[in-house]
Amino acid sequence: MNSPEDPTHTKSPMGPMGAMSLRARFVAVGAATVLLTTLGVVYTVNSAHRTEPAGGAKSVLSLADGPALFFRTDKGRLASVSRPPAVGQGGSRREAKESAMPCHRFYAGGATAVCLASRPGIPPRTKAVILDRDLKEKRSVLLPGVPNRARVSASGRMVAWTVFVTGDSYSSSSFSTRSGILDTRTGYLIKNMETIQVYLGGKRYHSSDVNFWGVTFARDDNRFFATMASRGKTYLVEGNIKKWSAHTVRENVECPSLSPDNTRIAFKKRVSGGGSAPWRLHVLDLRTMRETPLAETRSVDDQVAWLDNRTLAYAVPGRAARSSAIWTVPADGSGRAELTVPGASSPSGVSGG
Structure with a gap:
């Protein structure tokens, strides 16, 4: 040492x-x-x-970023393409960086959107998630059944949904649906539309097999249209939320969608009794009751969306399992159907601002 x-x-x-x-x-x-x-x-x-997504696209979505076409991707994420120019052709595609949950059905209107998310289990359930302008959750409603249809009024105030309680296809004769309506301003919730007073041919109608689906709202947030099925027939019904009553307008109208100017109904019409192609898209003029078949000749099982008063958008299943694509077609029966966004479904046009 x-x-x-x-x-x-x-x-x-x-x-x-x-x-x-x-x-x-x-x-x-x-x-x-x-x-x-x-x-x-x-x-x-x-x-x-x-x-950051490729091409410098934004990673966060907002309904204020319009005009745009919003949709869900095949992976269940929310995304949009800008409009104009041509929808899906040169538009800037933006996709949500993260989704709180996968959406199986989606729709947006005004500053409100709704996401229907499947909750697996026995029996299966659906979570209807109400989203704000920035697609953040404001409220949710747990429902029995499988996600099927979703709609939001143009103002963003009224939200509607449809779930399959039994069955999973309108092609089958053994299905049952349940539709609900939520007033986001007052919080008033109607979980099951089957309590509504229905009039068929001017007379009060009662039947234990009544089903409703495919709600679409008018500009006043009180009037609405929907499909009613009973005893083997389907009807377009016009309803009044304040009075909580509805009357039949026309037979053989399914999944109605009211135009922005509130003058026409786009819908799928049953043109065959069965098989793989039972429906054809049509537009009904509510003043003249004239029907116009659209240039889309394939059978489309969707509640179409109006991008404006001239153009309709809808989803068509792809060849691969769980894949689909959004197509557009003129609403006056002219032109042709065009592929707009591949790998997508649940289209809704949002004006932004």
Whole structure:
């Protein structure tokens, strides 16, 4: 063991050897700092590239970013493409960075959106999530059944949904639906529309097999249209929320969608008794009751959306399982159906602002 006088303990740290060691340490520390800073910058840049969608598209959605076509992707995420120019052709596609839950059905109107999310179980359930302008959850309603249809009024005040309680297709004769309406302003909730007073041919109608689906709202947020099915027939009904009554308008109208100018109903009409192609898209003029078949000749099982008073959008299943694409077609029967957004469904046109 060395003594206190040992030169190794009495040599000054500022001696020639000590000074050289200190300088070396300063150089090493400086070099390490530069290296770490450089790596940090590189990491930050690379992270930004990883989190930002390709093409510099925004990663966060807002209903204020319009005019735009909003939809759900095949993966259940929410996304949009800008309008104009042509929808889906050169438009900037934006996708939500994160979704609180996958949406199986989606629709937006005004500053409100609704996401219907499936909750697996026995029996299956649906969570109807009401979203604000920035697609943040405001309220949710738990429902029995499988997600099917969703609608929001143009003002964003009224929200409606339909779930399959039994069955999963309108092609089957053994299905049952349940539709509900929520007033987001007052909080008033109607979980089951089957309590409404219905008039068929001017007379009060009663039947235990009544089903409602495909609600669509008028501009006044009080009047609405929907499909009613009973005893093997389907009807377009016009309803009044304040009076909580409805009357039949026309037979063989399913999944109605009211035009922005409130003059026409787009719907799917049953044109065959069964098979793989039972429906054809039509537009009904509410003043003249004249029906116009659309240029889309395929069978479409969807509640179409009006992007404006001239254009309709809807989803058609793809060849791959659980895949679909959004198509558009003129509402006057002219032109042709055009592929607009591949890998997407649940279209809704949002004006923004």
